[in-house]
Amino acid sequence: MKIKNSEFITSAVRREQYPTDERIEVAFVGRSNVGKSSIINSITNRRGLAKVSQTPGKTRLINFFLINNDFYLVDLPGYGYAKVSKTEKASWGKIIETYLSSRLQLKRVVLLVDCRHKPTEDDIMMHEWIKHYGYDVLVIATKSDKLSKNELRKSEKVIRDTLKLAQEDKLYYFSSLNKIGRDELVDSIFDDIILKEDNEQSKES
Incomplete structure (x- = not known):
């Protein structure tokens, strides 16, 4: 699939602030320092689409990006940053x-x-x-350039075993x-999900 255009639509905290146009959604979630904004910018080929914060744990909103005028890529708040209060952590968990x-x-x-x-325990819980x-869940291990091929093989076993994949x-x-x-x-x-959605719409029409 080619991503031809992508644009920020809205930020939300509460359910009533979510988009109401019924387009399908794919959400991205991870720890606050895992590189979520960077990977969203990479796959959409838009350097500044998702704001890369210099302060981990700063994103407290759900951000909706419209892709190809067809579906939403949803950026959920980062979790697990140690230097925030328990109250703040609980509030982010509630939002997600x-x-x-x-x-x-x-x-x-x-x-x-x-x-x-x-x-981490937060990753396992998520x-x-x-x-x-x-x-349906798809796991992406980020920052793969930091490891050798041998280290990547070991990493795969650790991730699969820990998340019980x-x-x-x-x-x-x-x-x-x-x-x-x-x-x-x-x-x-x-x-596959775009194709599945198109097939279901074709059946309905």
Whole structure:
């Protein structure tokens, strides 16, 4: 799939602030320092589409980006940043859970983890949340340029074991710096759900 255009539409905290046009959605979620904004900018080929904050944990909103005037890429708040209060952490968790528990348009959640580290308790909980609500989940290990091929193999085993991924569960590696495999990753994230949605619309009409 070619991403020809992408634009920021709105930010939201509450359910009534979400877009109401019924387009399907693919959400991205991960720890606050995992490189979520960078990967969104990489796959859309728009350097400043998602704002890259110099302060981890700063994004407190759900951001909706319209892709190809066809579907939404949804940027969920980063979680797990240590230097915020428990109250703030709880509030971000509530924002994410409200979205996951009520969004019929949501067709897939992309969970980002840092390939250099074992997934954290927050990552495990987020993966379990996504599965609990019945969404298709795709895991991307970011910052893959930082590891050697041997280290990447070890990383894959650690991530799969920690998140209890089955062999058929999708796990991809990506670096926002070298962007190797970008087009294939875009296809893996979006192609099948867009095609499925188009087929369902064709049946209805």
